[in-house]
Amino acid sequence: MNWNYPFGTTEFVFSLLFVGAYAAFFVRTIRVARRLKTTTRSLIIKLFIRTIAFVLLLISLLGPSFGEAERDLQSQGKDIYLLVDLSKSMDANDVSPTRLEKVKFEINHFLDAMANNRIGLIVFSNEAYTQSPLTYDRAAMNLYVQSLQTDLLPGSGTNLCSSLELAYLKVSQDEAAADKSKIMVLFTDAEKKADCSASLFNNFRRFGIRLFVIGVGTPEGSFIRTQNSVLKDEDGESVISKLQEDVIKNLVQQTQGQGYRIDNKQNELSSVIHDINSIEGQVIDRRRVTVASNKYYYFLIIALGLLVLDLLITVRTFRL
Template identity: 30%
Template structure:
């Protein structure tokens, strides 16, 4: 549900002209200053040009750029939602539980397990139509990254911010992720529900199989995707700006391996399917086809159906700034320049 939007958001690219003009203005000021130095001493020149102002041209330029910014935003047609309507859609509710533990940085799946999973989720979001999606991240514990929604743009935005640093506790608590997803679906919603757990399966924290069985008892299907290869891979870490590999207490390089047996057990308990990712595909497309075959249930969604343009306010402010820039002279006012409000000596 979006309350604010731009009717012509592509025009916001016009804001890029402001830093370009700023660079040109700064260059012209520097060039002018160098040219004046060639004519003689700065103090003498100031005496010869008593009404010349150093700050006013800068102030006028800043005001002009602000006016330009308001005009560009106005042309992009900012709009606020004015009327809510309730729509009935047929779809499913889907929550993705994404492992963000350090082992997901292993590079047996290129460029690494986590980045490859994020790209696949992004492509999955592009295929959704009337379905709801939520995102949970987990390591030693599970956290809601995005509550269940039909706002696919927000889903992709939140997905982009996912990394291994967003959770305070390391580990791989798959059961906690399934339990949190279980509680995160729309209360009393009639839509069919599914959880997709994307992880390397190295679960050391809880009983994920029991969590999957509990979800099934409430009609929720649990699918799993295994990120990584059974042969395993070291975990890259940054030390002093250089790439190293995670080591155990004995100084040996830690190798993280895909635990397929665990993920197969979770999928079986959750009455879902298990897919192993590789460097050719992650497997979300296969799962999407599986989810698409689920019976679609009618869901109610509240969205804004009418938007009011607010561009006139931006144009009004832009025009006021233009008028202000016009009345401010580049030179000092000859009647006001000698006024000394604070009684200080002039050098």
């Protein structure tokens, strides 16, 4: 028999106090009975029941485990590329504090929920670059995510196709990912239409690459704050950046992917995590382990039964 919880100082002190108090009660009762010249034979019944109940309660408190059984445990993993838009429009604050800062915050939650998966990071504006290859190293990934800024890359446009092409190239050339589920999670405000080649979309469908597009922002949009004022166009007009829902819908349709939203009122990241978890991954670890279950309730039930019996049995300590 194994014990899940050690017999510590707290248990020892309370047990000692209980035994001492009950011993004092028992001795006092015997002394009074002798003075009155009566028998204490019936008191032994109560002592016997309560002692057994106390021992059983103590055993259940320690969490006895026995009856070990073997179980098969397996861990499944997927390859996931995060594609993050670093165009200047991601500095818009229609999502607090800004679209990009909100994305970085949500990615941290995403990483925590995907501990068994390899995750890579691709950033893009006019061109796409690999910020981190597929890795299990969460600490390194968190550092990469926190370093993301809209001025990290040259240019300020939004080229969705460049990020998709680079991600496809990475997963198609990775021999270690040949049998794994291939997933891409795209964070963007989709300000520019994705005029990708038909072959790229066909490859997504052909090789079963799952694309999850997360639109960040609102259709109403907002100004893009700079250090001193707001961003203006060539005509001196303030630029208003808006989430282009039609672009996202078209991209989802072409790749047979799924679309989601993140803004101040709606956050569907939990749905993304749920949908990704529902995808079957490759078994990356399988082992047979011995499991010992906590059987405290057997002892607890018997102890409670004895206590109920103790209440039901009426004995006279003194017979006058």
